[in-house]
Structures are given as structure tokens and as C-alpha cells.
Amino acid sequence: xxxxxxxxxxxEEPLVVAYGLGVDLTAMLVEFARRKIRPDLILFADTxxxxxxxxxxxxxxxxxLRDVGFPPVIVVRYQPKWAVYDTLEDQCLHTGTLPSLAYGxxxxxxxxxxxxxxxxxxxxxxxxxxxxxGGKVLKAIGFDAGPADMRRHRYVEDDRFRxxxxxxxxxxxxxxxxxxxxQAGLPVPMKSACFYCPASKxxxxxxxxxxxxxxxxRALQIERNAQEGLLTIKGLGRSxxxxxxxxxxxxxxxxxxxxG
Numbered sequence: 114x115x116x117x118x119x120x121x122x123x124x125e126e127p128l129v130v131a132y133g134l135g136v137d138l139t140a141m142l143v144e145f146a147r148r149k150i151r152p153d154l155i156l157f158a159d160t161x162x163x164x165x166x167x168x169x170x171x172x173x174x175x176x177x178l179r180d181v182g183f184p185p186v187i188v189v190r191y192q193p194k195w196a197v198y199d200t201l202e203d204q205c206l207h208t209g210t211l212p213s214l215a216y217g218x219x220x221x222x223x224x225x226x227x228x229x230x231x232x233x234x235x236x237x238x239x240x241x242x243x244x245x246x247g248g249k250v251l252k253a254i255g256f257d258a259g260p261a262d263m264r265r266h267r268y269v270e271d272d273r274f275r276x277x278x279x280x281x282x283x284x285x286x287x288x289x290x291x292x293x294x295x296q297a298g299l300p301v302p303m304k305s306a307c308f309y310c311p312a313s314k315x316x317x318x319x320x321x322x323x324x325x326x327x328x329x330x331r332a333l334q335i336e337r338n339a340q341e342g343l344l345t346i347k348g349l350g351r352s353x354x355x356x357x358x359x360x361x362x363x364x365x366x367x368x369x370x371x372x373g
Contacts (some may be wrong), residue, residue, distance in 0.1 A: 161200030
């Protein structure tokens with residue numbers, strides 16, 4: 114179901130931002146400030162696997178939020194009831210599997226991002242008051258108006274939340290989001306994603322090798338640890354293994370290392 118066009122939150126609805134410390138959501142917060150839309154709660158769900166540059170952006174965005182009168186980013190994490198792991202990386206190593214995205218699923222994002230945020234909101238007093246009065250909390254999601262995000266499934270509402278996609282409603286694609294951030298005097302953050310994300314493109318794998326070889330080795334360990342159980346996919350790249358790709362790139366340095 115596609116989102117209806119919501120131009121501003123209803124006065125009685127608490128506004129929650131699911132913030133990922135990436136380009137789209139940073140631009141959304143800047144636009145909120147410009148349009149005088151104040152979020153009531155800003156949450157960042159930490160999977161434990163973001164790149165250092167993403168974590169460092171907290172030191173950039175927190176002062177900005179304070180200066181514009183917004184609440185600070187609150188960091189939430191998955192808290193296991195019975196499991197011996199509390200990060201997606203440790204789950205993969207413990208179970209001998211890859212992140213669910215490698216198999217075409219989305220449970221890693223749901224488990225380590227959506228659920229910790231929803232759990233926090235469920236204990237948040239403004240949300241409890243809203244639900245007790247029969248209302249719904251408005252959650253702002255940072256899909257942009259570019260072709261890739263426009264293909265993503267968008268929910269309108271469920272029992273407790275209404276979902277708002279401001280960048281889509283405003284027609285802001287990713288280049289426009291980058292421009293908005295720069296015009297606010299902020300550095301443009303790098304793409305937010307786990308360092309072992311199966312959605313990584315080959316140039317991003319090469320970047321990780323060049324800038325964070327220690328993180329690359331941890332990603333390769335996840336891949337190696339899962340190899341025995343892989344049947345239809347080859348590794349973190351789904352149709353190829355990261356380790357195999359990097360080995361071929363090292364063996365044939367005169368070829369374009371990010372092709373094939």
C-alpha cells in the first residue's frame with residue numbers, strides 16, 4: 114500500500130523519527146527544522162555493525178539538533194531475552210549464517226532496527242498517552258523520491274503507527290538531499306549500512322578493504338563461517354563471494370576490479 118500525502122503531522126500525534134545517520138534522514142531533519150516541524154523523539158537503532166564514519170556522525174548531528182531546538186538522538190539496541198548474542202554479526206557467527214538480506218529476506222533489519230525502536234516507543238510516555246486516547250504515533254521514514262526508494266514497499270499505518278514519508282511527499286531525491294545538508298553547513302554523511310551488508314556494491318567492498326581492512330576481515334569471517342550451509346548463494350554478494358571477488362581482483366590488477 115502506498116503512502117497518502119501527509120503534509121504535516123496532526124497536532125495530537127507524537128512524531129517519531131527512525132534515524133539511520135545517513136543522507137536521506139539527515140536531510141529530512143534539516144528540512145524539518147526549516148519547515149518548523151519539530152520531532153518529539155529521534156531514535157537510532159544500532160546494529161553494532163555500522164562503519165566508524167557513521168558512528169562518528171553522531172558527534173556532528175547532536176550539536177545541530179541542539180542548536181535547532183530538537184531532541185537529541187537516542188541510541189537503542191537489540192536486547193536478547195535468551196540468545197547469547199546481541200548483534201547481527203555475532204548472530205551470524207553463532208548460527209553459521211549470513212544476514213537474511215543475502216537470502217532475500219529482511220528479518221535482520223526488522224530484528225535489529227525496527228523492533229528495538231518500537232520497543233522503546235512502547236515505553237515512551239507520550240506514545241502511551243496517545244494510544245490510551247485511541248490515537249496513533251506518527252513515524253517519519255526517510256525514503257527519498259529517487260527511483261530506487263520509490264520501488265520500496267511503503268506502509269500507511271498499522272494498529273499503533275501511521276507512517277509518513279516526507280522526502281517522497283516533497284519530491285526530494287538523493288542529490289537534492291545532499292544539497293540540503295550542504296546548504297545547512299553540515300558535512301554529508303556516508304551511506305549508512307553494516308560493514309558486512311549483502312547489499313554492498315563492489316566499489317563499496319573495495320573501499321572497505323582500503324579504509325577498514327580489519328572490518329573487511331570480520332565480514333569475510335562471517336562469509337567463511339557460513340560457507341558450509343550455503344546451497345543456492347555463493348556468499349555475501351549472493352551471486353558471488355566477497356572473498357572470491359577480492360582474490361580475483363588481486364590476481365588481475367590490470368582489470369577493472371569492480372566488474373564481473
